[in-house]
Amino acid sequence: MSPVNSRRGDHSLQTGSHLNLCLFVVGELLLLSSAICLLCGACGCPEKCRCHSEAVDCSRQGLAEVPCGLPPQTLTLHLQDNQIHQLPAFAFRSVPRLVTLNLSNNSLSTLAPGAFHGLQHLQVLNLTQNSLHSLENRLFHPLRQLRELDLSSNNMSHLPTSLGEPWENLTVFAVQQNQLQHLDRALLESMPHVRLLFLKDNLWKCNCHLLGLKLWLEKFVYKGGRTDGVICASPDTWKGENLLTIPHELYLPCPSPPPDLVPAQAQQPGSAHGAALRPPESRPAGELDHLECELKPRRRPANLRYAAATIVITGAVCGIVCLLMLVATIYGCTYAAITAQYPGRPLAPTDEPGETGGKELLDSSPA
Ligand SMILES: *[C@@H]1O[C@H](CO)[C@@H](O)[C@H](O)[C@H]1NC(C)=O
Ligand SMILES: *[C@@H]1O[C@H](CO)[C@@H](O)[C@H](O)[C@H]1NC(C)=O
Ligand SMILES: *[C@@H]1O[C@H](CO)[C@@H](O)[C@H](O)[C@H]1NC(C)=O
Ligand SMILES: *[C@@H]1O[C@H](CO)[C@@H](O)[C@H](O)[C@H]1NC(C)=O
Ligand SMILES: *[C@@H]1O[C@H](CO)[C@@H](O)[C@H](O)[C@H]1NC(C)=O
Numbered sequence: 323m324s325p326v327n328s329r330r331g332d333h334s335l336q337t338g339s340h341l342n343l344c345l346f347v348v349g350e351l352l353l354l355s356s357a358i359c360l361l362c363g364a365c366g367c368p369e370k371c372r373c374h375s376e377a378v379d380c381s382r383q384g385l386a387e388v389p390c391g392l393p394p395q396t397l398t399l400h401l402q403d404n405q406i407h408q409l410p411a412f413a414f415r416s417v418p419r420l421v422t423l424n425l426s427n428n429s430l431s432t433l434a435p436g437a438f439h440g441l442q443h444l445q446v447l448n449l450t451q452n453s454l455h456s457l458e459n460r461l462f463h464p465l466r467q468l469r470e471l472d473l474s475s476n477n478m479s480h481l482p483t484s485l486g487e488p489w490e491n492l493t494v495f496a497v498q499q500n501q502l503q504h505l506d507r508a509l510l511e512s513m514p515h516v517r518l519l520f521l522k523d524n525l526w527k528c529n530c531h532l533l534g535l536k537l538w539l540e541k542f543v544y545k546g547g548r549t550d551g552v553i554c555a556s557p558d559t560w561k562g563e564n565l566l567t568i569p570h571e572l573y574l575p576c577p578s579p580p581p582d583l584v585p586a587q588a589q590q591p592g593s594a595h596g597a598a599l600r601p602p603e604s605r606p607a608g609e610l611d612h613l614e615c616e617l618k619p620r621r622r623p624a625n626l627r628y629a630a631a632t633i634v635i636t637g638a639v640c641g642i643v644c645l646l647m648l649v650a651t652i653y654g655c656t657y658a659a660i661t662a663q664y665p666g667r668p669l670a671p672t673d674e675p676g677e678t679g680g681k682e683l684l685d686s687s688p689a
Contacts, residue, residue, distance in 0.1 A: 325687060330525050338659075346385055361412075366391075366393065366473060367391075367393065368380065368389035368391045368392060369389070370383040370389060370392070371383070371389060371392075373396075375386055375395075376395055376396060376397040376398065377396070377397065377398040377399075377400070378392060378393065378398070378399050378400065379400040380399070380401050380404070381400045381401065381402045381403045381404065381424075382402075382403040383404060383679065384404060384406070385401065385404040385405065385406055385516055386404075386405050386406060386407065387406055387407075387408070388401065388406065388409065388413050388414070389562070390416070390431045391416075391418050392416050392423065393417075394416060394417060394418070394419070395419060396417040396419065396420060397418075397420060397421045397422070398421065398422040399417060399418055399420055399422070399423050399424065399499060400424050401424060401425050401428065402424045402425065402427050402448070402671040403421070403426070403427045404427075404430070404454065404614060405428065405429050405430060406425065406428040407428070407429040407430060407431065407556060408430065408431075408432065408433075408434070409425075409430065409434055409437040410434050410437065411435065411436030411437060411439060412433045412436055412437075412439050412440060413434075413437050413438075414437075414438065414440065414441055415439070415440055416518060417456060417632070418440050418441070418442075418443070419443055420443065420444055421443055421444060421445050421446070422442060422444075422445065422446040422448050422506060423441070423448070424446075424448045424453050425447075425448060425449050425452070426439055426441060426448045426449070426450045426452075426472075427450070427451040427452075428451075428452050429452065429453060430449065430452040430453065431452070431453040431454060431455065431477075432454070432455075432456075433454070433457070433458065433461055435458045435460060435461060437461065438461065438462065438464055439463055439464050440464065441464060442464060442465070442466055442467065443466055443467055444465050444467060444468060445467055445468060445469040445470065445491075446468075446469060446470045447462075447470070447471050447472070448470075448471060448473050449470045449471075449473050449476070449477070450472050450473070450474045450496075451474075451475045451476075452475075452476050453476065453477050454473065454476040454477060454478055455476070455477045455478055455479065456478060457473075457478070457481060457485075458481075458482075458531050459482045459484070459485065459486070460485075460486055461485070462485045462486065463485070463486035463487070465489075465493075466487075466489075467491055468489055468491065468492050469491050469492060469493055469494065470493065470494040471492065471494070471495055471496070472494070472501070473496060473497050473498045473500070474496045474497060474498045474499050474520060475498075476499075476500050477500065477501060478497065478500040478501060479502065479503065479525075480500040480502065480503070480504065481497065481502065481505060481506070481509055482509070483506045483508050483509060484509060484512050485509065485512060486512075487512075488512045488513070488514060489512060489513050490514065490515060491515065492513045492515065492516055493515055493517045493518065494516070494517070494518045494520075495510075495513060495516050495518070495519055495520070496518075496519075496520035497521060497522050497524070498520040498521060498522045498524070498550065499522075499523040499524070501524065501525050501526050502521075502522070502524040502525065502526065503525050503526060503527040503534050503555075503556075504526075504527060504531055504535075505521070505532075506534070507534040507535055507537075507538040508537075509585065510538055511538070512540075516542075516547065516549050517546075517547055517548065517549070518541065518547070518549075519539075519542070519547065519549040519550075520549070520550050521549060521550060521551065521552050522550040522552075522553060523553075523630075524552075524555070525555040525556070526552050526554050526555050526565065527554075527555065527556050527557070527558070528552075528554035528557065528558075528560040528563070528565055528568070528573075529557060530574055530575050530576035530577075531571065531576065532552075532565060533575050535552065535574070536552075536565050536566065536568070536573065539552065539565065539566055540566065541650075543566065543664055544658075549623040551564045551565070551566060552564065552565035552566065553565075554568075554618075
């Protein structure tokens with residue numbers, strides 16, 4: 323009997339220590355989580371935000387940066403109407419499932435290159451009413467699923483040529499109310515399924531460089547795409563006109579460079595001449611995009627400078643080679659002349675042995 327009793331006592335002692343251990347671990351965890359909560363200012367839902375299951379609303383709270391402690395299951399994040407002035411890299415690391423992000427009406431002037439890293443499910447990004455003046459080439463690269471990108475009412479004077487890989491799912495692209503003068507059609511070509519384009523209220527410079535955009539937009543509208551139009555701000559000829567309605571025959575394409583200034587075409591002057599004579603409409607539009615009329619005049623002095631340098635270098639090399647050849651010839655000639663004077667004999671510093679030999683011959687013959 324007694325061994326059984328003692329065994330029972332052991333058992334209860336063991337469960338008691340287990341319980342103590344559990345309480346200890348739970349206590350530690352609570353302490354740790356409260357420490358984390360203290361660091362972030364809130365637990366579960368950030369202090370200044372309202373969290374409704376998967377939507378978090380932090381708008382109009384005077385926030386200066388993205389609040390921390392956002393619930394990881396967040397799908398929609400409202401950060402509009404705050405004073406957020408910068409987005410560091412991985413700013414949304416804690417909400418990887420985000421689908422809609424609203425940063426409208428904040429004070430953003432720059433975005434760190436990795437600001438949107440990890441948001442591979444993001445579909446709607448609203449950056450309207452900020453002070454953005456430029457965009458990093460690879461900024462939106464992680465946003466593979468993006469459907470709507472709104473960059474309206476910022477201070478952008480140019481956009482990158484490309485924003486990374488093609489955006490298969492992008493259907494809305496808005497850059498109205500900025501300071502854009504030019505838009506490279508390569509950027510639009512990286513959005514093969516865009517249906518809505520907002521381009522109004524910019525400083526569009528309807529010179530020859532915008533022909534690529536005009537041709538692209540004509541095709542876009544023809545295929546059923548919708549745009550609010552590109553209203554020219556300059557030059558004076560087209561001020562206030564819609565780029566799309568300017569007749570082709572009045573719109574001057576960039577002049578093609580004279581054949582002698584294009585190295586690749588210089589070898590086939592006939593074909594280059596043919597291209598120059600073709601009417602502008604029949605020319606491949608991509609070709610025109612790359613003809614930089616402002617760059618062309620600068621090519622000539624560069625070419626001339628290169629030519630002059632080549633002549634100088636060639637002259638110097640030629641001179642040195644000629645001089646060496648002359649020295650070699652003089653040396654060879656002298657050597658040949660000296661050897662010819664004393665045939666069959668090695669050149670000796672003194673002529674005495676030869677002379678004595680001659681004397682010996684002369685002396686020995688009568689003897
Ligand atoms: C922009 O946000 C500020 C608060 O930061 C607010 O007072 C203002 O009304 C907002 N503007 C618009 C157009 O909503
Ligand atoms: C973002 O916030 C603005 C201002 O409140 C609102 O008009 C807009 O609909 C919001 N956009 C998205 C995608 O939530
Ligand atoms: C972004 O927010 C603005 C208001 O600030 C709103 O007019 C616009 O429709 C929103 N864009 C998108 C794509 O939701
Ligand atoms: C576009 O969206 C569909 C779902 O609507 C998704 O399956 C596909 O992966 C997306 N495309 C890209 C390039 O992310
Ligand atoms: C952005 O442009 C607006 C006018 O479009 C101007 O009032 C504002 O000062 C500019 N902001 C910056 C930061 O350049």
